[in-house]
Each structure stands twice: as structure tokens, then as C-alpha cells.
Amino acid sequence: xxxxxxxxxxxxxxxxxxxxxxxxxxxxxxxxxxxxxxxxxxxxxxxxxxxxxxxxxxxxxxxxxxxxxxxxxxxxxxxxxxxxxxxxxxxxxxxxxxxxxxxxxxxxxxxxxxxxxxxxxxxxxxxxxxxxxxxxxxxxxxxxxxxxxxxxxxxxxxxxxxxxxxxxxxxxxxxxxxxxxxxxxxxxxxxxxxxxxxxxxxxxxxxxxxxxxxxxxxxxxxxxxxxxxxxxxxxxxxxxxxxxxxxxxxxxxxxxxxxxxxxxxxxxxxxxxxxxxxxxxxxxxxxxxxxxxxxxxxxxxxxxxxxxxxxxxxxxxxxxxxxxxxxxxxxxxxxxxxxxxxxxxxxxxxxxxxxxxxxxxxxxxxxxxxxxxxxxxxxxxxxxxxxxxxxxxxxxxxxxxxxxxxxxxxxxxxxxxxxxxxxxxxxxxxxxxxxxxxxxxxxxxxxxxxxxxxxxxxxxxxxxxxxxxxxxxxxxxxxxxxxxxxxxxxxxxxxxxxxxxxxxxxxxxxxxxxxxxxxxxxxxxxxxxxxxxxxxxxxxxxxxxxxxxxxxxxxxxxxxxxxxxxxxxxxxxxxxxxxxxxxxxxxxxxxxxxxxxxxxxxxxxxxxxxxxxxxxxxxxxxxxxxxxxxxxxxxxxxxxx
Numbered sequence: 001x002x003x004x005x006x007x008x009x010x011x012x013x014x015x016x017x018x019x020x021x022x023x024x025x026x027x028x029x030x031x032x033x034x035x036x037x038x039x040x041x042x043x044x045x046x047x048x049x050x051x052x053x054x055x056x057x058x059x060x061x062x063x064x065x066x067x068x069x070x071x072x073x074x075x076x077x078x079x080x081x082x083x084x085x086x087x088x089x090x091x092x093x094x095x096x097x098x099x100x101x102x103x104x105x106x107x108x109x110x111x112x113x114x115x116x117x118x119x120x121x122x123x124x125x126x127x128x129x130x131x132x133x134x135x136x137x138x139x140x141x142x143x144x145x146x147x148x149x150x151x152x153x154x155x156x157x158x159x160x161x162x163x164x165x166x167x168x169x170x171x172x173x174x175x176x177x178x179x180x181x182x183x184x185x186x187x188x189x190x191x192x193x194x195x196x197x198x199x200x201x202x203x204x205x206x207x208x209x210x211x212x213x214x215x216x217x218x219x220x221x222x223x224x225x226x227x228x229x230x231x232x233x234x235x236x237x238x239x240x241x242x243x244x245x246x247x248x249x250x251x252x253x254x255x256x257x258x259x260x261x262x263x264x265x266x267x268x269x270x271x272x273x274x275x276x277x278x279x280x281x282x283x284x285x286x287x288x289x290x291x292x293x294x295x296x297x298x299x300x301x302x303x304x305x306x307x308x309x310x311x312x313x314x315x316x317x318x319x320x321x322x323x324x325x326x327x328x329x330x331x332x333x334x335x336x337x338x339x340x341x342x343x344x345x346x347x348x349x350x351x352x353x354x355x356x357x358x359x360x361x362x363x364x365x366x367x368x369x370x371x372x373x374x375x376x377x378x379x380x381x382x383x384x385x386x387x388x389x390x391x392x393x394x395x396x397x398x399x400x401x402x403x404x405x406x407x408x409x410x411x412x413x414x415x416x417x418x419x420x421x422x423x424x425x426x427x428x429x430x431x432x433x434x435x436x437x438x439x440x441x442x443x444x445x446x447x448x449x450x451x452x453x454x455x456x457x458x459x460x461x462x463x464x465x466x467x468x469x470x471x472x473x474x475x476x477x478x479x480x481x482x483x484x485x486x487x488x489x490x491x492x493x494x495x496x497x498x499x500x501x502x503x504x505x506x507x508x509x510x511x512x513x514x515x516x517x518x519x520x521x522x523x524x525x526x527x528x529x530x531x532x533x534x535x536x537x538x539x540x541x542x543x544x545x546x547x548x549x550x551x552x553x554x555x556x557x558x559x560x561x562x563x564x565x566x567x568x569x570x571x572x573x574x575x576x577x578x579x580x581x582x583x584x585x586x587x588x589x590x591x592x593x594x595x596x597x598x599x600x601x602x603x604x605x606x607x608x609x610x611x612x613x614x615x616x617x618x619x620x621x622x623x624x625x626x627x628x629x630x631x632x633x634x635x636x637x638x639x640x641x
Contacts, residue, residue, distance in 0.1 A: 004428045005394055006398065008426055016426055032427050040440065043442075044065040050439075054290060057087050059252040060079065069465055071493070078255065082282070083252055088318065096325045098325070099326075102144055117246055122149050127157065131157055140164050140200070143330040144188075155278070156249065157251055163309065165308050165604075166191045171623075172624075174206070176271055178210065182211070188200060188220045194332035201225075201229065217229055217231045218234075219237060253278060255280070256278075260275075261274065261474060262274045274474075284466070284468035287439060292419075292423055294380070297324070301324060302316060310604035343374050345379060381405065388409070411508070411510050415470065418438075419438055424436050437508070444461050445457070445502045446493075457501050457511055463493050498513060499514040513609070516547075518556055521553060531543060531545070533584055533588070540576070555592065557590060560595060596636070600628075615633045
């Protein structure tokens with residue numbers, strides 16, 4: 001059994017929203033897991049009780065909580081009418097709603113009253129461009145307050161929002177937006193990153209040249225650069241905001257009205273266009289923020305380091321619906337040093353700090369001790385996702401950030417615009433483990449024959465429907481692409497594509513994507529198991545591991561990025577292999593180890609094992625524009641086997 005690193009105090013348990021939810025329930029719950037069992041055995045009762053608890057603003061009541069309770073095809077809260085933006089703009093007038101911080105820009109502060117006025121003004125401007133119910137609006141933008149204002153204005157009118165971050169290449173943007181045929185394109189003229197200013201003029205013109213359905217372009221002048229866009233109708237953001245209204249007009253819409261179009265990573269083919277509904281997104285995020293993260297109205301400040309091309313941006317913005325202040329940051333997390341985001345937490349009073357294992361690893365490698373350099377006394381929770389959080393990173397957080405902090409490793413995805421596995425403020429934190437399955441999510445680990453297993457690795461499945469399932473894929477009228485993505489392996493059971501273990505503590509350990517799972521000699525091995533071992537070595541800065549097919553079997557190939565001054569000599573190779581053997585099994589030891597200059601990542605910070613494997617075996621990697629460093633793949637083409 002893994003060590004307990006943190007236990008919530010009695011006061012923290014009693015003051016939590018989940019404790020309030022349990023006390024208000026018609027049931028008698030002893031602990032989190034009795035609540036979870038009830039929530040999946042009685043899914044309609046659970047979601048109905050949470051609907052009432054969260055106080056979702058709606059104009060028309062639902063007729064039934066769940067009809068056709070199978071996957072795919074389940075329908076939630078039919079008959080209800082609401083507006084997503086109305087729920088996000090319901091905070092106290094004088095409370096700060098958004099703190100927008102970016103490299104090279106002054107901080108911007110908006111109260112809920114000011115945010116409502118800005119959204120109302122933007123809505124009127126967009127209505128003049130014929131943005132209405134169902135209009136697709138695409139945004140190629142930084143993570144700034146103007147972006148949130150425009151998204152809320154679109155949602156207020158019932159439009160559909162889709163976004164990419166400005167570090168995408170133009171082809172990556174075209175591959176996404178081109179599928180959904182937007183009428184309006186929102187852009188920024190440039191952005192700042194790590195002290196440098198980047199113009200977006202060329203990328204934007206590339207997009208406008210290829211997507212001819214765009215009728216209007218709105219430009220946020222984010223940096224001090226001139227620009228010339230190849231479009232007859234270009235409107236400056238400031239010129240869009242001309243009306244003087246206190247509140248938007250909130251179009252009342254069905255629970256599953258389309259709100260967001262999200263995209264899969266697209267590293268192995270054209271990205272899937274995933275359509276998420278307003279009600280499912282809202283109620284899932286409310287549950288995650290309130291019951292899993294304990295984000296309390298008017299008290300808490302929520303932050304996640306993200307771009308507008310990752311679902312954590314949508315998750316962060318939904319924090320407004322729980323009455324949180326949200327902090328937006330656009331720029332490099334290491335601009336002026338890795339203490340930048342910790343200083344941001346100090347300066348803005350962040351209570352819930354969202355990040356990634358990659359960032360925490362970088363801080364550890366720099367021997368950073370945030371608690372000595374920044375005042376983190378308001379920090380209650382540190383949340384992490386993007387890849388598995390290894391046990392040593394748990395140790396680093398409790399040693400260097402705070403000994404009294406709720407560390408929540410979470411796991412889900414764009415596909416569900418939320419999480420399957422998360423934290424709980426009333427449970428202990430075990431070293432190296434995600435605390436629990438989310439309430440209302442019947443998450444299990446299944447072996448190849450469809451049997452639920454405990455204490456061993458299996459396929460992450462969810463056996464019962466949940467509200468934030470996609471309502472559809474775009475241009476998938478017969479639903480075949482949707483079905484094949486999640487329900488092909490086990491009929492009527494969501495198969496997520498992650499490889500996990502449910503532990504004896506009823507927590508979870510993610511071992512990586514099941515579709516990149518290594519299979520040497522027929523033994524399934526999660527890539528994260530090897531990363532855990534390798535990342536304990538001070539000489540290894542980063543690594544990627546893949547399974548190279550050969551003669552009907554799979555050979556494990558490990559590529560390591562070493563710290564400056566370290567060499568991959570025989571002694572280093574021996575040390576790496578011995579460490580892997582000691583921490584895992586002999587079957588985990590790679591046949592090949594190579595030193596590389598860079599590890600390829602997507603723009604949203606995910607390691608791209610598939611792209612590495614495709615390159616190694618001579619297959620074309622499509623959609624390289626989704627990669628933050630596509631040039632890094634070149635050296636993988638010439639590895640000597």
C-alpha cells in the first residue's frame with residue numbers, strides 16, 4: 001500500500017461542499033465511497049440531487065432526468081431550457097470575476113458586473129454580424145479576457161464556439177476549423193512568449209485563404225504590431241463593443257444544444273470534431289469544481305495553465321459558474337524563471353492551482369522551492385493533468401510547495417470535456433495515486449475479456465452514461481465515427497483508451513494510453529511505468545518510449561533527453577536499464593536506448609508517442625501543426641537499429 005501523504009483536517013471535511021451535499025441528501029452516507037456507490041447505482045437520483053444542489057439557472061424544468069439510458073444515445077434532462085453563459089455570469093456584481101495576465105500586457109481585472117456589461121456589448125456587436133443560434137464562431141486566440149468575453153457573447157446568443165491556440169500552424173487550424181465551416185473568425189494580431197513577440201498575420205492569412213465560408217474577421221490587437229489581413233470584413237475588437245447594456249440577452253436553449261466543438265489531438269490523422277452540449281458541459285464542470293475540487297462561491301480563485309486549444313481552458317472558464325474568480329495567463333510558464341506562476345499565485349491569491357507533471361518536473365530539476373520564494377498561504381489545492389503524475393512528484397509537492405495541500409491528480413479528456421478520475425477534499429492522498437473515480441462515473445478497469453479487475457492493469461471503461469458525453473461528432477450523421485471511437489471494443493460501454501489500475505485504496509494509477517501500450521512478448525506494459533523509473537535519474541531531463549514492431553513481436557525503444565553535460569555512454573545505458581529493472585520488471589527494459597535533443601509534444605503539452613513510433617517505422621506523420629516542436633521528429637527518422 002502506498003504511503004498517505006496528506007489527510008484533510010476535520011474542519012476542512014466539515015466545511016467542504018461535498019460534505020454539505022451529503023448532509024442535504026435524502027441518503028445517509030458514511031464516506032466518499034458510499035456516496036460514489038450510490039451515485040452510480042442510482043445515476044438519475046444523483047444527477048437530479050446535484051442539479052438542485054448546484055442551483056443551475058434555467059427557464060424551463062426538465063421532464064425526465066435520463067431517457068434511453070444506454071450508450072450511445074442516452075438523453076439527459078429532456079425538456080429543460082437554460083443558457084450556459086447566464087450561469088457563468090451570475091456572480092456577485094462587485095466580486096472580481098477575471099484576472100487576466102499575459103506577458104507584455106498590464107493585468108486586467110473584471111468584476112462580474114463589468115464582465116456582464118462587456119459580454120452584452122460584444123453580443124450586440126456579434127448580432128450585427130448575424131451571429132445567432134447555431135452560428136459557428138471560430139477563434140484563433142491567446143488565453144485572455146477578450147477571448148472569454150467573446151465566447152460568453154456567442155454562448156449567450158446560442159452560437160457554437162470552437163478555438164485553437166495561436167501557436168498552432170495554419171494547416172492545423174485549417175484542419176480543424178475547415179471541418180465546421182465557421183461564419184466568423186476571431187483572431188489576435190500576435191502574441192508574446194518567453195520575451196519574444198510573434199506576429200500571426202501570415203498564419204491568419206493562410207487560414208482565410210483556405211476557409212472561404214468566413215464572412216467576418218474580428219481582430220484583438222493583443223500586441224503592438226501592425227497587420228494586414230486578406231479579408232474584406234475585418235473588425236477591430238474595440239470597435240465591436242459599442243453598446244451600453246448592463247446584461248446580455250440569454251437565449252434559452254435545450255439542455256443538449258451545441259456549445260463547443262473540440263478536437264482530438266490529430267497526431268495520427270485528421271482530428272475528430274467533437275460536439276459538446278451546453279447542459280452536459282455545465283453540470284459536469286459544476287460537479288467537478290464543487291464536489292471534487294471544493295471551489296466555493298465568492299471565496300476561491302481558480303487557475304490553470306492552459307491555452308485555448310486545450311479542454312482545460314473550457315474547464316477553467318466554467319469556474320465562473322461556481323462563483324470563483326478565475327485567473328487567465330498567456331505566455332511562457334518559465335518567462336523570467338520557473339517561479340513566474342508561483343509568483344502569480346502569490347500576487348492574485350490563487351487557491352486552486354492547475355498545472356502539469358511536466359511543469360512540476362521542470363521545477364524539481366531546477367531545485368526550485370516555491371514555498372520559500374512565494375507566499376502560497378492561500379493555496380488549498382494543487383491539481384495536475386496532461387500525463388500521469390509520478391510518485392516522486394507527489395513527494396516534491398509536499399516537500400517544496402506545502403505540507404498541507406490537497407494534491408489532486410486528475411484524468412479525463414477532450415472527449416468528455418471533463419474527468420473520469422479526480423481528487424476529493426475529504427479523502428487522504430496516497431503517494432502516486434489518483435484519489436478516486438468521479439461521482440456519477442462508473443469507472444472500472446477491464447481485462448481483455450471484459451471482466452473488472454482490481455490491483456492489475458486494464459482498460460479504462462465507464463459502464464453507465466454521463467451528461468458530458470459528446471452529443472455528436474461533426475459531419476457524422478449516422479453516428480458511425482462516434483460509435484467506433486468509444487463503443488467498438490465493448491458494446492454500450494465507453495472505452496476511453498487509457499490503461500489503468502484500480503488500487504486497493506479504491507484510487508487509480510494511469511499507465512498511459514492503451515493504444516500506445518507496449519506489448520513485448522504478449523505482456524502489456526504501460527509507458528508511464530517506464531517513465532516513472534527513468535525520471536528518477538538526475539541525468540535524464542525527459543524521455544519517450546515506444547514499441548517498435550519486429551518479426552511478429554514488439555521491441556521497446558527508449559529515447560532520452562539528457563541534461564547538459566551528460567552523455568549516453570555505456571555506463572549511462574547500464575544505469576538506465578538497471579533502474580528500470582529495479583523499479584519495474586525485466587520485461588520493461590528497452591532493447592534500444594537513444595539520446596535525442598528533443599522530445600516531441602503537442603501544443604497542449606502531451607507527449608506524442610504515436611508520432612514518434614510512426615516516424616521510426618517510416619510512416620508519414622500527418623497534422624504536424626498540432627506539435628509544439630515538429631522539427632524534433634527529424635532525428636527519429638535516422639535512429640540506427
